[in-house]
Amino acid sequence: xxxxxxxxxxxxxxxxxxxxxxxxxxxxxxxxxxxxxxxxxxxxxxxxxxxxxxxxxxxxxxxxxxxxxxxxxxxxxxxxxxxxxxxxxxxxxxxxxxxxxxxxxxxxxxxxxxxxxxxxxxxxxxxxxxxxxxxxxxxxxxxxxxxxxxxxxxxxxxxxxxxxxxxxxxxxxxxxxxxxxxxxxxxxxxxxxxxxxxxxxxxxxxxxxxxxxxxxxxxxxxxxxxxxxxxxxxxxxxxxxxxxxxxxxxxxxxxxxxxxxxxxxxxxxxxxxxxxxxxxxxxxxxxxxxxxxxxxxxxxxxxxxxxxxxxxxxxxxxxxxxxxxxxxxxxxxxxxxxxxxxxxxxxxxxxxxxxxxxxxxxxxxxxxxxxxxxxxxxxxxxxxxxxxxxxxxxxxxxxxxxxxxxxxxxxxxxxxxxxxxxxxxxxxxxxxxxxxxxxxxxxxxxxxxxxxxxxxxxxxxxxxxxxxxxxxxxxxxxxxxxxxxxxxxxxxxxxxxxxxxxxxxxxxxxxxxxxxxxxxxxxxxxxxxxxxxxxxxxxxxxxxxxxxxxxxxxxxxxxxxxxxxxxxxxxxxxxxxxxxxxxxxxxxxxxxxxxxxxxxxxxxxxxxxxxxxxxxxxxxxxxxxxxxxxxxxxxxxxxxxxxxxxxxxxxxxxxxxxxxxxxxxxxxxxxxxxxxxxxxxxxxxxxxxxxxxxxxxxxxxxxxxxxxxxxxxxxxxxxxxxxxxxxxxxxxxxxxxxxxxxxxxxxxxxxxxxxxxxxxxxxxxxxxxxxxxxxxxxxxxxxxxxxxxxxxxxxxxxxxxxxxxxxxxxxxxxxxxxxxxxxxxxxxxxxxxxxxxxxxxx
RNA sequence: GCCUCGGUACUCCAACGGUAGAGAGGGCAGUCUCAAACACUGCACAGUGUCGGUUCAAAUCCGACUCGGGGCACCA
Numbered sequence: 076x077x078x079x080x081x082x083x084x085x086x087x088x089x090x091x092x093x094x095x096x097x098x099x100x101x102x103x104x105x106x107x108x109x110x111x112x113x114x115x116x117x118x119x120x121x122x123x124x125x126x127x128x129x130x131x132x133x134x135x136x137x138x139x140x141x142x143x144x145x146x147x148x149x150x151x152x153x154x155x156x157x158x159x160x161x162x163x164x165x166x167x168x169x170x171x172x173x174x175x176x177x178x179x180x181x182x183x184x185x186x187x188x189x190x191x192x193x194x195x196x197x198x199x200x201x202x203x204x205x206x207x208x209x210x211x212x213x214x215x216x217x218x219x220x221x222x223x224x225x226x227x228x229x230x231x232x233x234x235x236x237x238x239x240x241x242x243x244x245x246x247x248x249x250x251x252x253x254x255x256x257x258x259x260x261x262x263x264x265x266x267x268x269x270x271x272x273x274x275x276x277x278x279x280x281x282x283x284x285x286x287x288x289x290x291x292x293x294x295x296x297x298x299x300x301x302x303x304x305x306x307x308x309x310x311x312x313x314x315x316x317x318x319x320x321x322x323x324x325x326x327x328x329x330x331x332x333x334x335x336x337x338x339x340x341x342x343x344x345x346x347x348x349x350x351x352x353x354x355x356x357x358x359x360x361x362x363x364x365x366x367x368x369x370x371x372x373x374x375x376x377x378x379x380x381x382x383x384x385x386x387x388x389x390x391x392x393x394x395x396x397x398x399x400x401x402x403x404x405x406x407x408x409x410x411x412x413x414x415x416x417x418x419x420x421x422x423x424x425x426x427x428x429x430x431x432x433x434x435x436x437x438x439x440x441x442x443x444x445x446x447x448x449x450x451x452x453x454x455x456x457x458x459x460x461x462x463x464x465x466x467x468x469x470x471x472x473x474x475x476x477x478x479x480x481x482x483x484x485x486x487x488x489x490x491x492x493x494x495x496x497x498x499x500x501x502x503x504x505x506x507x508x509x510x511x512x513x514x515x516x517x518x519x520x521x522x523x524x525x526x527x528x529x530x531x532x533x534x535x536x537x538x539x540x541x542x543x544x545x546x547x548x549x550x551x552x553x554x555x556x557x558x559x560x561x562x563x564x565x566x567x568x569x570x571x572x573x574x575x576x577x578x579x580x581x582x583x584x585x586x587x588x589x590x591x592x593x594x595x596x597x598x599x600x601x602x603x604x605x606x607x608x609x610x611x612x613x614x615x616x617x618x619x620x621x622x623x624x625x626x627x628x629x630x631x632x633x634x635x636x637x638x639x640x641x642x643x644x645x646x647x648x649x650x651x652x653x654x655x656x657x658x659x660x661x662x663x664x665x666x667x668x669x670x671x672x673x674x675x676x677x678x679x680x681x682x683x684x685x686x687x688x689x690x691x692x693x694x695x696x697x698x699x700x701x702x703x704x705x706x707x708x709x710x711x712x713x714x715x716x717x718x719x720x721x722x723x724x725x726x727x728x729x730x731x732x733x734x735x736x737x738x739x740x741x742x743x744x745x746x747x748x749x750x751x752x753x754x755x756x757x758x759x760x761x762x763x764x765x766x767x768x769x770x771x772x773x774x775x776x777x778x779x780x781x782x783x784x785x786x787x788x789x790x791x792x793x794x795x796x797x798x799x800x801x802x803x804x805x806x807x808x809x810x811x812x813x814x815x816x817x818x819x820x821x822x823x824x825x826x827x828x829x830x831x832x833x834x835x836x837x838x839x840x841x842x843x844x845x846x847x848x849x850x851x852x853x854x855x856x857x858x859x860x861x862x863x864x865x866x867x868x869x870x871x872x873x874x875x876x877x878x879x880x881x882x883x884x885x886x887x888x889x890x891x892x893x894x895x896x897x898x899x900x901x902x903x904x905x906x907x908x909x910x911x912x913x914x915x916x917x
Numbered sequence: 918g919c920c921u922c923g924g925u926a927c928u929c930c931a932a933c934g935g936u937a938g939a940g941a942g943g944g945c946a947g948u949c950u951c952a953a954a955c956a957c958u959g960c961a962c963a964g965u966g967u968c969g970g971u972u973c974a975a976a977u978c979c980g981a982c983u984c985g986g987g988g989c990a991c992c993a
Contacts (some may be wrong), residue, residue: 273990316987319921323989330993348993361993402991429991439993447918448991519992639987712941714929719986724929729941732956739956780930784940791940798957861936866974868936906973912935916973 106702106731109825113838114213122839123167123218125174126612126628132172136629137163138608138668140637140645141178144204145185148211150677150684150694150722151638156217157707157822158674158716158779159636163218164821165774168845174629176611177212177219179205181228182600184262184278187531187565196560197531201228211695215703216824218841223614227603228531232610234554235620236602237536239652241547244537248294248655249525251545254433255365256524258286263567264528265290267599268521270644285390291535291596292522295651299325299518302650305666313671314717317642324643326519331503333440333512335360335413337372337424344368344413347435347517350445351506352498355487356463357440358453360413360424361406363432364389369409372424376410382426389428404429404452415440416511417488417502427452435517447477463487464495523648525599530557530565530572532597540584540591548593549585555593571595604645605652608632608667626662635668638676646671672777675719677710684722692722704823705730711822712783734826737790737819740812741830743803748835755807757852759800762792763811764852770818771845779822786818809834810846817843862887863914864896880907887913 139159142152163175186197193200205226212219225232243249257266261281265288270277295302303325306318330349337344346360362369364386373382385407406427413422422440429448430439443453443460450471453460460472466482468474484490489505490498506512526535536548536555548555558576565572573595574580584591612625646668653667676683679690697706708730713720752760766789773782793811797803813834820827820840831840855876860883862870870892874883884907887893897917904916 316922320988323920326989326992328992346993350993404991427991429993431992434992441993446993448993451991517992519989642988712929718929721929724942726929726942733941735956778931781939784931787940794957859936863935863974866935866972871936904973906935908935912974914935914973 106704106734106825109829110214110703113825113828114216116838117216120839122841123163123173123175123220124222125172125176125220130172132170134629135166135171135173135634136632137166137173137175137634138611138632138636139175139177140635140641141180141604141607142208143180143183143185144201144208146204147207148215148694150692150697152208153215153694153697153706154677154710154720155636155638155674156212156215157710158672160216160218160707161711161774161779161782161821162634162636162672164824164841165771165845167218167841168817168821168843169771170844173218174223174611175218175220176223176614177217177221178224178607178611178614179208179226179228180600180604180607181205181226182233182532182597182603184529184531187529190531190560191565197565198228198560201226201531214698215707218824223611225610225614227600227607230554230556231617233533233603235606235610236533236598237548237553237555238550238620239606240533240598240602241536241550242659243293243655244545244547246655246659248297249291250294251289251291253287253289255285256288256290257283258288259283262529263569265524265526267524267601267644290524290526291594291598292524293651295523295648296518296520298651298654299327299520301654301665302520302647303327305650305654308666309671312669314639314673317639317646317671317673320642321647324520324647328517328519330515330517331499331506331512332436332515333416333506334510335416335422335440338412338414338421340372344438345436345512346438346440347515348440348442350442350499351502351512352484352487352490352493352495353442353445353463354415354417354440354502355484355490356442356444356461357415357420357422358443358459358461359441360422361430361439361441361449361452362409362424362426363430363437364406364426364428366432366437368437369426372409372411373426378407378410382407382409385426404448404455406452406456408456416506416509423458425452425456433521434519443477444471445477445479447479450475450477461486523599523651525602526596527599528569528571529567529597530560530563532600533602534573535594535596535598537594538582538584538591539594540587540589542589543584543586543591546584546586546591552585557597571597573597601644601648605648606656608635608649609656609662621661623661630662631664631666632668633670635671636674637671639673642673672716674716675714677720677722679721680723681721697727701727701731702734702825704734704826708734708783708822711779714780716777716779733787733790734819734823736794737786737815738826738830738833740790740793740797740815741833743797744809744812744834745804746806746809748809750806750809752806752810755810756796756801756805757807759792759796759805759807759811760849761852761855762789763807763814764848767814767818767846768848768853771848774821782818783822786815789815789818813843814846816840817845858910860910861912862890862893863912864893864917866914869893869896874910876910878910880909883907883909883913887915 139156163173166173181201186201189200190197227233240249257271259266259276259281261276261279266276266283271283274283276283309318328349330347331351332345332347334343334345373379406425409424409426411424413424415422441449443450444462445464462470463484463486464482465485466478466480468478471477481495484493484498490501493501503514534555534557538546538548540546558579563572563575580593580595582591582593609621612629613621616622649667653662654665656662657665679692682688684691705727709725709727710720713725766785770782770785789811793808797808801807816827816830817840827840828838857873858876859871860874861868870890884905900917902915902917906914
């Protein structure tokens with residue numbers, strides 16, 4: 076009845092881009108106008124400014140992963156920032172001093188590649204894109220504290236990358252070594268292990284090859300145990316999936332190092348095994364073909380030619396070839412023997428590429444009966460297979476399947492009869508006693524290769540002097556800025572473009588003054604992002620990377636939000652940096668991110684959006700069509716935040732409809748601001764308080780979509796109350812609509828602000844405060860109880876929430892339906908669970 | 918191959934071992950309108966992957982299978 080009229084009569088603000096005279100245009104509110112209206116006002120009010128000197132609120136640090144400025148924001152950004160905003164805005168409403176900062180991860184290859192294409196400077200492209208993204212974020216109403224912005228390509232920022240590099244260098248955690256490194260022929264640079272995905276470059280998908288180079292590394296392996304063990308702190312706070320991936324990546328294994336005497340060599344060779352219990356089953360030894368040990372062992376054997384051609388062959392193989400599952404085993408027999416320390420057996424020594432040079436000691440004892448790879452090798456070269464663990468499975472000799480389970484040891488001297496665990500303990504202590512070995516650990520994790528042969532990154536602050544060696548650039552000369560890109564050929568060619576900047580490269584040694592050269596490589600950009608979260612609280616400080624006092628105030632990050640693509644790389648590196656800084660006494664915690672939320676991706680028709688697939692949805696188009704609030708709402712409501720959002724399943728127009736319904740409510744409230752809610756209609760008040768309670772709980776448990784559903788229910792209930800219930804003048808209606816505005820402000824800030832104004836309040840609704848939930852309004856007057864017979868529901872009755880088991884049981888047994896069902900049979904047993912259920916076992 | 922997460926209505930999502938629901942969506946009807954659209958109101962819509970176990974009671978716990986997603990992948 077009055078519903079429609081009252082909505083229409085509220086005078087609309089003048090429209091900016093619609094026909095004012097179009098009377099038939101319904102009172103659907105004009106999102107474009109509302110967006111333009113509030114942005115400048117928010118710029119003044121600054122509701123999200125954090126860390127004011129007089130702020131006494133408890134702190135909360137909500138962090139979104141910072142963007143790479145590759146162009147304008149896309150759908151993925153929209154989702155990520157919409158979700159981060161829900162959390163940040165919620166904590167603001169709950170009365171916290173929230174720091175929700177943003178910056179730009181601005182070094183990296185795309186800028187450099189764009190510069191090459193346009194024959195210009197990567198700086199130009201980068202800063203242009205940053206300006207575009209920044210403007211888009213403001214329009215998207217991100218609740219960022221804009222006073223803390225920085226870019227990692229600013230010398231004021233990367234100065235501290237260099238400073239940190241030198242600190243790591245001082246501590247022996249940054250070092251150079253010759254090694255076979257991952258080489259991307261597309262990007263013409265080396266890659267960290269973490270950047271090789273299934274044998275391909277994570278950036279350009281080229282097949283990664285190996286190259287022997289001298290490169291800089293960070294010694295992350297020194298922290299392997301701590302990176303693993305400290306995950307106990309994150310249990311239940313980070314997605315289990317991410318923890319699992321990190322554990323997997325670090326890949327700690329326990330076993331033993333065992334010495335084998337080599338005929339004709341004075342030094343024994345140590346091998347690493349996780350199954351020392353199977354030592355008696357070793358029938359040959361395999362050495363990694365590309366290891367130094369192999370090169371040494373082959374000398375004088377007469378098989379050098381064969382060995383060398385084998386080495387050539389495997390070098391040509393890319394990682395992709397190596398990953399093929401059905402790859403046949405290959406190798407060369409070295410004509411030499413090792414002696415099994417426990418039984419004196421002569422073990423032929425082979426080289427093969429299935430043993431990795433950089434894991435363990437690069438040499439293994441082969442136990443073909445109990446290791447599939449060894450068995451495959453033994454079969455390929457007709458080597459003996461000796462079973463030493465009776466597992467009850469078929470003999471590997473005949474089945475071709477190695478047995479890896481537990482069982483009784485056989486053919487193993489003193490170990491006979493023991494099970495696996497006891498045998499490992501026994502042999503380990505025996506080996507240790509005899510000085511032949513000891514228990515050991517190994518990790519899949521390798522040191523972090525940080526050198527890059529590209530221009531657009533942080534220059535490595537080292538000077539190479541022929542007499543002094545690696546000399547750090549003195550701290551007072553930092554930042555060591557990049558040379559001008561002008562005149563440099565940035566095209567990838569396998570060595571750093573910085574090498575061509577001769578004025579820059581040639582420098583006097585800071586120690587002895589001799590003519591020396593700067594290191595021409597730049598740092599992996601993951602160095603930049605490994606500590607940026609520490610910079611926000613002190614982003615305007617220029618004589619230190621961050622202030623201790625600021626760190627103690629704000630860190631660690633309470634809530635981190637970002638994509639699961641960084642589950643290993645960025646998160647592992649950041650955890651590593653934090654631990655190093657903790658050891659340096661610079662931070663007082665050892666895990667940087669207390670809680671982590673990984674949002675899913677935005678996909679289209681089930682697959683990732685991409686130009687080539689032709690399923691790209693432009694964020695700007697969607698915003699133009701439906702408005703910022705509707706897109707944000709659609710993202711949040713589409714499902715649990717961890718799940719992918721399939722844009723073909725969401726309905727932005729449905730979001731617009733809902734927002735309009737909510738907004739229209741604010742025009743139907745006729746009571747004055749400050750009305751006494753306690754005098755309001757109790758049934759609506761109960762709905763309001765339940766919604767506030769449930770939505771708050773849902774937000775805190777990351778079920779934002781459920782929170783939105785609760786608000787939708789409240790909107791519907793309020794609509795009903797206005798039209799056919801207590802009416803718009805009832806204070807309960809004001810209470811409900813104000814609660815809706817506040818709850819909606821987490822997702823749809825423009826609509827919420829507009830509602831808030833129409834309700835007679837001043838901006839900003841973001842600071843209105845989450846209304847206190849009255850527990851008295853959360854109890855229902857009556858609840859529905861079910862009566863079951865043998866677990867099947869027969870009746871439903873309304874009962875008081877305080878009914879006792881006995882009363883409920885009596886009611887149930889007296890119910891006509893139940894009496895009829897039971898007939899003359901007496902129930903065997905009655906289970907009452909007041910006030911919700913009675914089950915009669917008949 | 919190994920590890921891991923999941924399978925509920927047309928779709929996307931909910932349900933302390935105890936009533937399978939809410940919201941969205943699409944459909945139909947009514948109100949309003951000259952009419953339509955919008956809006957409002959009402960209605961209908963249909964479901965726990967398979968098999969077994971535990972239990973008074975299983976979507977929920979356990980086991981097997983199956984299907985789908987993700988991760989790791991010659992790490993000894």
